[in-house]
Amino acid sequence: MTESLPLFPLHSVLLPGAALGLRIFEPRYLDLVRDCGRNARGFGVCLILSGAEVGAPATPAAYGTEALIEDFGSSDDGLLTLQVRGARRFHVRRTRVRDNGLLVADVDWCPDDPDDELRAEHGLLSTLLERVIGHVGGEFAKAPAARLDDAAWVGWRLAQLLPLADAQRQSLLQEDDPHARLDLLLQLMP
Known part of the structure; x- marks a missing residue:
């Protein structure tokens, strides 16, 4: 089933189970965090294939990881800080850009890993x-x-x-x- 997911493209890959610290300062990502808090859900992190982390929306990879917010605070310079953890993997079907510049994707969730023993x-x-x-x-x-x-x-x-x-x-x-x-x-x- 395809689901809509806001994206936070980065020049790094978030893996399932991995923690990642983020500093949030762009209005579109402040809106993303506010929406995630209101709806008790995460957002997607995708590797940037072309473009930058700030400014115009970047081109994300077709696969990413859901980021769940574990903690938040503020840095010495007053920026919002997040501690997130990678959860489910997803495949991006298509993207669109909101008026505020936030990239939103229609995603299909990848299957969960089986509980297989090491070979x-x-x-x-x-x-x-x-x-x-x-x-x-x-x-x-x-x-x-x-x-x-x-x-x-x-x-x-x-x-x-x-x-x-x-x-x-x-x-x-x-x-x-x-x-x-x-x-x-x-x-x-x-």
Whole structure:
């Protein structure tokens, strides 16, 4: 079922489960946050294919991630700050621009990741993720050990934590099968 979703195009890729901090200052995005608060819903984050984050509406990638607002505040310079977390993935069918310059998309939601266990050929990736998390710490350091056997979770966390280019993260975001996503990660590693 197609649904209308306001977009916040960025020069980065938001992945499911990943946190992202945003500074909001453009009126169109202040309107977006106000609408999301009133309607208790999120907005879409898409990688910018051409254009800039400020000014004229940018051209977004065809796949993105729903951003759910977890916290908000203000910075020292008085700007609204948001802490969002990636939720569902979506595919953009078409876009339109509102009078205030806000990009709105008709989207189809991608299927949820299945609760598949990691396959033997991807065991190295689980070990790598465990070491990366042990080194950088952060919010995932306290995750239950069972998460390291979850194919989707391992793939998303590696896509988030490894030093990948935005185009590489975008190709991982567009992959529906968590095992194929892990295969892509193996190909990207030296």
